[in-house]
Amino acid sequence: MAPNASDDSATAADAEELRAARRRKAARYVVPATVVGVAAATIGLVPALADSGDPDLPKISAQELVEKIAASDVQQLSGTVKITTDLGLPDLGGLAGSLGSAAGPSGSGDGSSADPAGKLTELASGTHTLRVAADGENKQKVSLLQDAAEYSLIHNGKDVWGYDSKSNSVFHTTASERDGKQKDELPATPKDLAEDALKAADKTTSITVEGTAQVAGRDAYRLVIKPKDEDTTVGQITVAVDSKTGLPLKFTLTPASGGAAVVDAGFTQVSFAKPAASTFDFTPPKGAKVEEGDASKAPGHAEDFGKEQRKELDKGSAELGKNGPEGLNVIGDGWDSIATFDTGGKGVPSGSEVGGDAGSFLDSLGDKVSGKFGQGTVFKTRLINALITDDGKVYVGAVTKDALVKAADAGK
The missing domain is CATH 2.50.20.10 (Lipoprotein localisation LolA/LolB/LppX)
Known part of the structure; x- marks a missing residue:
């Protein structure tokens, strides 16, 4: 009751x-x-x-x-x-x-x-x-x-x-x-x-x-x-x-x-x-x-378990939002929300550049994509997807690959 x-x-x-x-x-x-x-x-x-x-x-x-x-x-x-x-x-x-x-x-x-x-x-x-x-x-x-x-x-x-x-x-x-x-x-x-x-x-x-x-x-x-x-x-x-x-x-x-x-x-x-x-x-x-x-x-x-690691992650996110090159922003709301920020650097290196097991791991996760924003790589799981553009911008959320590309295009 x-x-x-x-x-x-x-x-x-x-x-x-x-x-x-x-x-x-x-x-x-x-x-x-x-x-x-x-x-x-x-x-x-x-x-x-x-x-x-x-x-x-x-x-x-x-x-x-x-x-x-x-x-x-x-x-x-x-x-x-x-x-x-x-x-x-x-x-x-x-x-x-x-x-x-x-x-x-x-x-x-x-x-x-x-x-x-x-x-x-x-x-x-x-x-x-x-x-x-x-x-x-x-x-x-x-x-x-x-x-x-x-x-x-x-x-x-x-x-x-x-x-x-x-x-x-x-x-x-x-x-x-x-x-x-x-x-x-x-x-x-x-x-x-x-x-x-x-x-x-x-x-x-x-x-x-x-x-x-x-x-x-x-x-x-x-x-x-x-x-x-x-x-x-x-x-x-x-x-x-x-x-x-x-x-x-x-x-x-x-x-x-x-x-x-x-x-x-x-x-x-x-x-x-x-x-x-x-x-x-x-x-x-x-x-x-x-x-x-x-x-x-x-x-x-x-x-x-892992509290300090999460605390540092939260602290880092807060600092990124205040002091990052482009800040941390959220596009949209609800389950379609996409977090985006600018690393201020280059995109993700290819697996061949990294080499070894780490390089194979990167290649197995990433899909090359392109759009109005230019080119980038989408790293995917069954739940979380992240687009990292070749000029260092990051878009991440529990959304589809197409949603990430659309967000990146809109950000141009």
Whole structure:
């Protein structure tokens, strides 16, 4: 049921404060940053009632279900999350190996294999299984299960530990001071992804409740988010929302071109019981190599997988918008939005110029295009496309190749 009228103001204020706090988190390493930005600015609510389905749940409107998500504040849970990402990228194995040997897992040349930064690229494609646990804002753990190995990121109090069992290496740093009122959650959970897609609302999107489902043994409503724009590569987003807690249990993003989901993240098992305290205990194993991280750059919590990287990206984007050669601009609105800026330099070199695995990778991604703007290369995935012109201008968005060329022509 919707809240009483007398509680509307307080409920709306609390929900907005909660959403604002969660937006500051950067544990969104499953969905590309551009998609997050587009989704955050393009959601519109269309009242609708749930169809009959299995399980049989009380009817609920889309507005009420969105409010239920916003009000959800699960602090204790444990479970298993399965994530499949299919951006249509070619095999990154050879390229990753080349880059890794040159720069190390964190880009430093001598980074620890337990450094969280080195694990981000592993989630860019394929299917992965995570074990997650949380007990309030000061205790979280996420483990990436690998072949005969496991990588764990643990936050317990002020300590943040990363442990790679394959190399028996440990990364340790100290959590930065945080606002005690801020509620943080686990990375890459369906809730993180769903909130990215519900940050704002406008007329470019319809949101409906379409039936029910069972996810990880829990009864859930199916919230369906569909763009109305024709040029977007996003088909629809489906969120399975727990009927009791309001916690999103599954997030699926399918492309307009059809086929397999680009991102499919969902719990396969979940419990809301308090995890054992020992879950968050960690002592470096005997013989493990321990690398101490820079506390001044440490993520505040273990669930902030890649937070500093996202923070730097956001900072860089802001600086680019203010100080870049031509600034950062957004063309259009809604799902058809295209970000554009001028690098002030030349376009992308050809694969033959780069050579090696990196050159082959560039050639496999790029399509040469031309128009009134001149010539350039479109780098494509199943979701995000980017046009880089030969004179250094960049157009990027969750839109079709033709939409990018049209935008570049209009910019001449």
